[in-house]
Amino acid sequence: MTTPTSTYRLQLRPEFTFDDARDVVGYLTDLGVGAVYVSPVLDATPGSTHGYDVTDPRIARPALGGEEGRLALADALRAAGLGFVVDIVPNHMSIEVPSANPFWWDVLSKGRASQFAHWFDIDWSRDRVLVPVLGSADDLDALTVEGDQLAYYDQRFPITGDASGTPQEVHDRQSYELVDWRRGSTELNYRRFFDITTLAAVRVELQDVFEAVHAEVLRWVADGDVSGLRVDHPDGLADPTGYMQRLRDAAPQAWIVVEKILHPGEQLPISWPVDGTTGYDALGEIFGVLVDPAGEGALTSLAADLGQDTDYAAVEQTARRLVTDDILVAEVHRIAALVKDVDTAAARAAVAETMIAFDVYRSYLPDEAGHWHSSIATARERRPDLSAALDSLDRQVTDDPQGELATRIQQTSGMVVAKGTEDTTFYRYTRFAALNEVGGSPDRFGIGVDELHRLAAAREAGSPGAMTTLTTHDTKRSEDVRARLAVLAEVADEFAVHVRDWSPRAGLGEPSLELLAWQTLVGAAPISDERLVDYLLKAARESKIRTTWTDADEELEQRIRDWPAAVRDAVGDEVDAFVDGITPHGWTNALSQKLLQLTAPGVPDVYQGTELWDFSLVDPDNRRPVDYQQRRRMLARIGDGEVPAVDESGAAKLLLVHRALTRRRDRPELFRGYRALHAEGPAAEHAVAYARGADDGLVVVATRLPVGLGRAGGWRDTTIELGPGEWTDLLTGDVLEGAPARLASLLDRYPVALLVRS
Known part of the structure; x- marks a missing residue:
């Protein structure tokens, strides 16, 4: 088994296919990536933008280029020396378009007599499969017979047996029953994925079902085309332990990580023979150390004053x-x-x-x-x-x-x-939205440096092959949005004064949404009206306080659509000035958390495009196209020796990602072991540092709480002990001797340093 030195996540979709992924292999190789990690690539619902709605696990998705495209990408990755990690979805399959799923179509056609009836977790005590697709109970009148299919507007369902009589009479003889969609939540007789009735659960705990739905992907592993597997949603499985053991037996050479969301303090079951989680636990730890606990009181008071339950x-x-x-x-x-x-x-x-x-x-x-x-x-x-x-x-x-x-x-x-x-x-609960992240706990207001070190050392000792992440397709906001929002914890009093002033002049009238809106506006700036409105509409509907996906409050939703213009007219200049003031500190946080993620124990994943500043919000906003031509040009300049400034271009982040990933790939022995380092001096609490490698040959230094650092007068005489020898900062090229290093000098160009002993 080969554990990758790092992964780079690509969202494949009909607009970004296997061929498009192959086109960026050269760039990713130059960036320093160890493996390409792709979203699900098996056949999916027509038009799917994410691939988690698999319809036929036996074939590579034709809309991505099919088997020919998959093989070409695998060959390109192999030639470049990169691994190939594939996301798999064992818990459910899509039935949104019944004809696209041959197994579900057969079940609808034959009922419990179908050879695939046992694939799906169906309660057959009802005899017929409930299919909640009608707009109302009266909509059976809209059915028509078209050949051997029943048609309900643009949806099609199979007809088995006699097709004579009225469409409703034909329907009543089928093994399925089309009903009002509202009955899905209360009467559905097949298990689904969460509340999504178009995703039917699959019984992979049965050996024949496991073999059938995994055969193609496992063939790719056996052929050497795929080196790793990411397992989606293991908590929905009937027997997660048995599943993991079966998967490991079938793919003993694969690197396997699971999308298991751990509560703080929770561990993966020791009976799972996998390499670790997909890294939400690491996300919370790394971000948590950048959060100033002193801001909790002011932000809690602000939320309460606006009318939110705290x-x-x-x-x-x-x-x-x-x-x-x-x-x-x-x-x-x-x-x-x-x-x-x-x-x-x-x-x-x-x-x-x-x-x-x-x-x-x-x-x-x-x-x-x-x-x-x-x-x-x-x-x-x-x-x-x-x-x-x-x-x-x-x-x-x-x-x-x-x-x-x-x-x-x-x-x-x-x-x-x-x-x-x-x-x-x-x-x-939007008191401080940066904490509202998958695997996080909004009532846990940051962690200390010692706790970060303890958790990192535990990962190195227990699951060094686990993935670590900062941004995924499921995160509520990108790493750089969170990094800027972390600044709010340091300027909580100032932010609270602004919001108390702004809200009466340009409010939304719903406390939770209003506080989230102000944080989103300053955290994701610059953001277009369209993106902001789309996000706030989704947030309002997900909160289910005033409006929902199925029962809209038109007054509130119109106010949301009008909000960006209202903000510009009333307080736009003030918001812009506030954003300008916190943005440089957000850059510091962003560089610090990225360096910590890329160099700490675990296998770091870089979500597509986040090697530059990325201020995306929850999906589908985080699935927007990535400009790889721009990134190629910037990386070429870095390759020619450019040491960019920390500015709005994000080039400094690209430099950091490139140098850290390349060093991990070229010198993996430097990323074993873990020893906490502690700064000495008046600003010691603002440094996070550790050594890695058998002889502590690599040292990482990052800055935390930059606003407080500036207010206190900077690093002053704060130092850190590097150990004997000559050291080179891989980011700047600066060389220094191993005596105690003054952080004021070490971090004068960048707020972070990546040092190797010469």
Whole structure:
């Protein structure tokens, strides 16, 4: 097995195909990348922009160039000495366009008699598969018969048997039932991905299903075309441990990382034979050390003054309850039906309360039962009236931890946590939005330097092959937006004064959204009206406070559309001046967190385009095209010796990424081991430093809390001990002796240094 020195994430889509990816292989090689990591490449829903909606796992997606394009890309990567990492989606398949998924089409055609009926997690007690696609219950009148298919506007469904009679009579003889889309949340009889009825869960816990849906990708691994696998959403699997062991047995030589979101302090199950997570835990740690805890009070007061509930636990509990009671009702009902000796209402309440109480995404029974017992205890405390029902639920689950009840509640708890926390609470509790990130906890206001060192050393000791990341296709905002927002924690009082002044003149009228809007405006500037409006509309709908995706508040949504112009007219110059004041400090934070990510233990991933400043927001904003011609030109100048200034071009970040990745690739022995270094002097708390390599031959120095550093008079006489010998800063080319180095000199050009012993 070859662990890559780094990865570079490419979002493949019909507009950026295998051939387009092959065209940038030379650039990525020059950048210093160790492996190219691509979004799912199996056949997907027609027009899909992300590929997670797989329809046929047996073929490379034709819209990306098919097998010919895949092989050409694999050959180019192999020739360049780069690895090839592919994202796989074992939990679900898309059924949005039934005819695009031959397995689902067969199930709709033949019902439980289909050879693929067992592929999908369907409750056949209803006999017919519920398909919630109609605009209303009366819309069956809109059905027509077209050959051997039923047509509902532009959607098509198979007809089995006699096609005579009215379209509704034909429909009533089928193995599926088309119903009002609103019934999906309450009556759906197949398991889905979160609340998305067009993504049906796949039972990969069954050996024949596992083999069928993995055969093609595993062939690529066996042929040497693919060197690594990224596993999407393992928490939705019936048996994650068994799945990981089966995958490892089938691909013993592959580097395998899993998109497992760990709560602070949580660890991957030791029974999973994988290299680690995809790095959200590292993201929270690296960003956390840049956050000034002194800003918490002022930002909390501001949120409260605007009218926001600042009790995070209460906001989160309310949001999760919304998910169990309104969004995942069908899943709760299906689980509750398995609870014995308890009346229906009490069973449903006990199941919901237990999932609401989880402090992590899911438990892993029987190996790790602590989180299960903790959630049951919390549920009992919150709902003593459900004591008997909770006792019965707990007894059944612990007596049969691999039974259907235990399996389904574990699969579903992650959905409740993700929908309730990431997709709802993070848009409601907006006190300091930079903390509202996948795998993070908005009530944990940063971490200290010693804690960062402890966690980094633990990663080196336990999972040195784990991925680390700062930006992904799922992050709520890019790394550079968060870096600028981190400055707000240092100028919290000033920011609060501005917002209290700006809001009465150009507010939105909904406290959570309004505070998020001001932070987004200053964090992502310069941002077009269109991008800002699209983001705020999504945020407002995800929060589900005043408007939703299915029940729009037209007054609020129009106010959102008008907001950018209203801001410009009322306070535009003031906002611009504030942004100008914090931007240089944001650059410092951005360079610091990037250097820490690229040099700390783990395998760093660079999300497409983020080698320059990138101020993207949540998807689809972060899937915009990348200008690789611009990056090639800038990298060529760096290759010719340019040492760029830290400015709006982002060239300094490109230099840092290039030098760190190249050194990792060319001298991997320098990135083993980990030893914390501590600065000495009046500004020591503003430095993060560590040594790596067997003889501490590489030293990393980064700046934190730059506003406070400037206010205190800079580095002054602060020093750091480098050890004997001559040292070269790979960023500037400066050479210095190993006596205690003065940070005022070492960091006079860049706020970071990457030093190697000559």
